[in-house]
Amino acid sequence: MTRTLRRIGTLPRIGSVVAVLAMTLAAAACGGNTSTTGTTAGAAKLSGAVAVDGSSTVAPLSKAAADIFRETQPDVSVTVGTSGTGGGFEKFCKGETDISDASRKIKDTEKEKCTAAGINPSEFIVANDALSVVVSKENTWATCLTTAQLKKIWNQGSTVNNWNQIDPAFPNEPLKLFGPGTDSGTFDFFTAAINGKEDQSRADYTPSENDNVIVQGVAGSKGGLGYFGFTYYEENKDKLNVVKVDSGGGCVEPSVASAQDGTYKPLSRPLFIYVSNKSISKPQVKGFVEFYVSSIDDIVTEAKFVPLTATQKTTLAAELETLKKG
Amino acid sequence: MSTTGVVSPRVATAEGQALTQRKVRIGEVVFRLVLQACLLIAFLFLVWLVSYAVVRGWKRLDSRLWENMPVGRISRIDSAGVQSAITGTLWVILTTAVLCLPTGIFGAIYLEEYADQTKWYNRLLELNIQNLAGVPSIIFGILGLGIIARQFGLGFTVITAAIVLALLVLPIVIIATREAIRAVPQSIRQASYALGATKWQTVSRQVLPAAVPGIATGSILAISRAIGEAAPLIVLGAVTFVTTNPDGLLSKYTTLPIQIFNLIGEAQLGYQEIGAAAIVLLLGIVLLLNSIAIFVRIRFQKRW
Numbered sequence: 001m002t003r004t005l006r007r008i009g010t011l012p013r014i015g016s017v018v019a020v021l022a023m024t025l026a027a028a029a030c031g032g033n034t035s036t037t038g039t040t041a042g043a044a045k046l047s048g049a050v051a052v053d054g055s056s057t058v059a060p061l062s063k064a065a066a067d068i069f070r071e072t073q074p075d076v077s078v079t080v081g082t083s084g085t086g087g088g089f090e091k092f093c094k095g096e097t098d099i100s101d102a103s104r105k106i107k108d109t110e111k112e113k114c115t116a117a118g119i120n121p122s123e124f125i126v127a128n129d130a131l132s133v134v135v136s137k138e139n140t141w142a143t144c145l146t147t148a149q150l151k152k153i154w155n156q157g158s159t160v161n162n163w164n165q166i167d168p169a170f171p172n173e174p175l176k177l178f179g180p181g182t183d184s185g186t187f188d189f190f191t192a193a194i195n196g197k198e199d200q201s202r203a204d205y206t207p208s209e210n211d212n213v214i215v216q217g218v219a220g221s222k223g224g225l226g227y228f229g230f231t232y233y234e235e236n237k238d239k240l241n242v243v244k245v246d247s248g249g250g251c252v253e254p255s256v257a258s259a260q261d262g263t264y265k266p267l268s269r270p271l272f273i274y275v276s277n278k279s280i281s282k283p284q285v286k287g288f289v290e291f292y293v294s295s296i297d298d299i300v301t302e303a304k305f306v307p308l309t310a311t312q313k314t315t316l317a318a319e320l321e322t323l324k325k326g
Numbered sequence: 327m328s329t330t331g332v333v334s335p336r337v338a339t340a341e342g343q344a345l346t347q348r349k350v351r352i353g354e355v356v357f358r359l360v361l362q363a364c365l366l367i368a369f370l371f372l373v374w375l376v377s378y379a380v381v382r383g384w385k386r387l388d389s390r391l392w393e394n395m396p397v398g399r400i401s402r403i404d405s406a407g408v409q410s411a412i413t414g415t416l417w418v419i420l421t422t423a424v425l426c427l428p429t430g431i432f433g434a435i436y437l438e439e440y441a442d443q444t445k446w447y448n449r450l451l452e453l454n455i456q457n458l459a460g461v462p463s464i465i466f467g468i469l470g471l472g473i474i475a476r477q478f479g480l481g482f483t484v485i486t487a488a489i490v491l492a493l494l495v496l497p498i499v500i501i502a503t504r505e506a507i508r509a510v511p512q513s514i515r516q517a518s519y520a521l522g523a524t525k526w527q528t529v530s531r532q533v534l535p536a537a538v539p540g541i542a543t544g545s546i547l548a549i550s551r552a553i554g555e556a557a558p559l560i561v562l563g564a565v566t567f568v569t570t571n572p573d574g575l576l577s578k579y580t581t582l583p584i585q586i587f588n589l590i591g592e593a594q595l596g597y598q599e600i601g602a603a604a605i606v607l608l609l610g611i612v613l614l615l616n617s618i619a620i621f622v623r624i625r626f627q628k629r630w
Contacts, residue, residue: 049578051565051578053563053565056591059566059567060398060592060593062398062567063396063397063398063567064398064399064400065398066398066567066569067397067398067399067402067569068398068399070569077568077569077570077578078567078569079565079567079568079578080398080565080566080567080568081482081563081564081565081566081567082566082588083560083563091563094476096481096482096563209591210590210591211591211593212590212591212592212593212598229593231593232593234593235593235594235595236593302398302399302400302401303398303399303400304400304593304594
């Protein structure tokens with residue numbers, strides 16, 4: 001703390017700052033920003049940098065992991081960025097990051113770019129999520145929607161703009177749609193699950209990269225409807241009603257249990273991290289991934305995500321072993 | 327404001343004079359009211375914005391904000407802060423200032439005092455600078471990502487961010503400095519030359535000192551703008567979670583606008599409150615910088 005204060009204190013003196021900057025530049029250039037010095041002395045003590053980037057949905061999980069990891073490995077600097085699932089893979093496949101957060105599986109086109117750069121991504125499922133379809137508290141009629149009705153609302157070219165067009169039993173209330181922007185992995189997943197094809201969606205809804213804007217939008221309009229990750233519904237239960245989804249087997253409400261056992265179809269999804277085979281050779285990245293996998297229960301609890309099932313955990317541990325060997 | 331009721335001297339007849347006088351008065355009153363209404367709207371909007379941020383962030387407006395690092399554990403929200411964003415902002419902005427202020431000010435001196443305005447390349451240069459001032463910041467971000475971060479291999483670091491922000495605000499510095507230099511009366515230069523001073527002596531000892539208030543104001547407004555930028559930095563890979571302060575130009579970093587953008591989007595109310603508190607902090611820093619500009623202007627102002 002005192003070190004920081006002293007540094008701030010010297011900042012206004014431009015001359016000394018130039019000198020400090022020059023020195024640190026030289027120091028950084030010599031040391032490199034991913035140095036792993038000191039790893040040989042005592043197997044547990046690691047240092048260096050771990051760069052995580054990708055989905056903003058998965059980011060809270062990686063942040064929790066980084067935060068807990070810091071307690072045992074204070075010299076490892078884990079940074080988490082939120083470029084989005086697609087933006088994260090773009091950097092990951094250029095070798096600019098070590099780990100990529102993803103709210104959907106890696107696409108074939110993205111995989112090809114990785115392979116071209118000699119990067120082989122390993123996939124780990126780290127949590128579950130239930131995409132929640134929400135309406136305002138004033139909406140008392142839409143307690144359950146079928147996947148066909150959701151498709152009717154959200155499909156490309158849809159002109160549905162009133163609740164009574166979805167079901168004649170619904171009142172005459174203008175429909176106002178809110179959802180994530182087209183760059184989001186949540187958008188990709190929802191459009192694939194509901195409309196049958198990724199990115200195929202009507203465009204005349206209010207998009208936002210900030211899920212709280214969707215919360216406010218839906219909560220503030222009687223005829224509002226939107227979708228986002230389960231966490232945002234959990235945190236805003238007092239402002240929103242959640243819609244049960246019927247994919248042919250009856251109405252199912254999104255919950256921890258229904259997301260885990262897969263009965264909340266088709267909107268329950270796994271959340272992923274991808275690890276680069278090149279990066280795993282760095283001791284600090286290996287250490288962080290091992291910690292992430294072995295402490296996944298604590299991490300999920302700290303980030304308030306839907307935990308893995310026992311089967312998923314076994315798979316996760318097995319995948320880590322494979323990665324360590326290969 | 328003290329000229330209400332001024333009579334146009336061109337009106338010759340007494341009748342015409344009385345008529346114009348009344349018309350002018352109504353017009354003046356209406357115009358004045360419109361001006362005051364505009365100011366009031368702008369002011370009320372600002373007050374509303376600031377008080378909203380203060381009310382939302384009130385619980386977190388304390389030393390935790392700058393003493394603590396960001397956390398990733400929801401159970402630790404109460405001890406979360408934005409220290410790495412504050413130091414990140416300072417690193418990025420000071421490096422930006424070091425890069426863009428000398429370049430911008432010297433560039434402006436060249437254009438104003440040395441460049442031959444009849445040459446086509448100087449006019450082209452001028453036109454380009456004017457145009458650059460209107461380019462959206464995200465374009466600079468994309469350019470920086472492609473050229474500075476990847477082509478030059480500087481990566482997602484403090485120096486990349488500073489170079490891009492410096493390029494972004496360079497036109498503002500140049501334009502403000504040129505205006506300030508142009509405002510120095512020609513008679514000062516002529517007097518200096520008449521006493522046998524060289525061009526360099528005239529510029530460095532007469533023109534520049536006289537232009538300091540304008541240059542300082544322009545520079546600090548440019549830096550204030552750079553502090554608030556988030557869009558180009560998001561493209562340039564500023565991270566959203568980092569628990570160490572930058573220790574060099576090649577460090578990973580985050581800045582206050584990035585943290586605010588991220589915190590406001592979190593699901594937990596606790597994070598959103600920290601975001602609101604960080605808004606107030608950022609406003610405070612920008613306000614501080616602007617008051618330095620005002621101080622410098624008053625302190626060094628000369629009237630001819």
